[in-house]
Amino acid sequence: MEEAGDPQMMSIRRQLENLNDATDDINSYEMKLEHVKKQFCETQLIFNREISGIPNKLAKHISKARPFFDLKSREPNLRRFAQQAAALFERQKTVVEMAREQLTILHSSLNNNDEMDAEKKYIDVIEQQLELVNEAEAECAEAERAHAARVRDLLQLETTLRRLLQENGPSIKKARPYYDRKEVLTKTMNSQIELMSILENEVQDRKDSYSTSMRALEQISEQIHQERSSQNSLAQAVSDTSSDVESDGLG
CATH class of the missing domain: 1.10.287 (Helix Hairpins)
Structure with missing residues (x-):
């Protein structure tokens, strides 16, 4: 059991490290994602306030x-x-x-x-x-x-x-600050949306990695259980055989 246990323990440690790393990354990316979502909401509020507050x-x-x-x-x-x-x-x-x-x-x-x-x-x-x-x-x-x-x-x-x-030269000149500002805010929101998508993908990738490591640990656990069951069955068979031999000898 010791010989078979060493590689299994190494695999267990590796999967546990993967779980810890994935958990840390998930927490980190989710915090960043929440921060960007907050920034996006703030930009939206600014955009709506400035767009709706235009004088007639x-x-x-x-x-x-x-x-x-x-x-x-x-x-x-x-x-x-x-x-x-x-x-x-x-x-x-x-x-x-x-x-x-x-x-x-x-x-x-x-x-x-x-x-x-x-x-x-x-x-x-x-x-x-x-x-x-x-x-x-x-x-x-x-x-x-x-x-x-x-x-x-x-x-x-x-x-x-x-x-x-x-x-419409005069109107274009007077409206330019409005459209310049609108362009800046729109680009900012588009960048924030793109960053949110990237972070969401990163979170999902880490969650997939976490699930993969959990399945690997479950497989290792099942393998250990099967090996122990096989060894117990073998030990029981040897014990039964020894008992039969002893009984025959006494007879």
């Missing part, structure tokens, strides 16, 4: 300026999409150039080969490379169209912003 005179300017600022909030994403499309187009152009270069090398190798069956050796490879060139050119053309569409969207947005600025 300023509310008119805010209403006129809303199309401008709603559209303005889309500009960073559109600009990023255009940049990503441009980068993809440049990568696809490089792929096309490399594929064409490989095709040129194959043609050159064929022309410089004097063997009788050289064309047979190269024809399949050249056809495959030609397919790769065609595929790369098609993907490059698609990337170019996507980039052009993103640029058109961005230019259209900028044109509309300029028109709205000309039509």
Whole structure:
């Protein structure tokens, strides 16, 4: 039993350490989560108070300026999409150039080969490379169209912003502090929501780890119980056999 008990005890200690670590982490992350939830509620209160406490005179300017600022909030994403499309187009152009270069090398190798069956050796490879060139050119053309569409969207947005600025310049100027503040509070709440989600996942991961260690301990306990039962049964069988032998000897 001692030989079998050592690894079991090591496993028990390891699982107990895991339980302690998981418990500490759960408590720590839950405290952080409660703190962030409290901050989020406070930000919400500030947001609702500031949004609902707008004077009527300023509310008119805010209403006129809303199309401008709603559209303005889309500009960073559109600009990023255009940049990503441009980068993809440049990568696809490089792929096309490399594929064409490989095709040129194959043609050159064929022309410089004097063997009788050289064309047979190269024809399949050249056809495959030609397919790769065609595929790369098609993907490059698609990337170019996507980039052009993103640029058109961005230019259209900028044109509309300029028109709205000309039509409602005074209202936009007066409403800007309101929309700037709204943007700050919205970003803060979104960051807090994201952090709450991360912390909730961390808590759940630690709880899963805790449950896994508990199941492992239960399995070890059952294994020990079975080993002891088997040893007791074996000892009882040996004892019964010895008693039978002694009885036969006396008889």
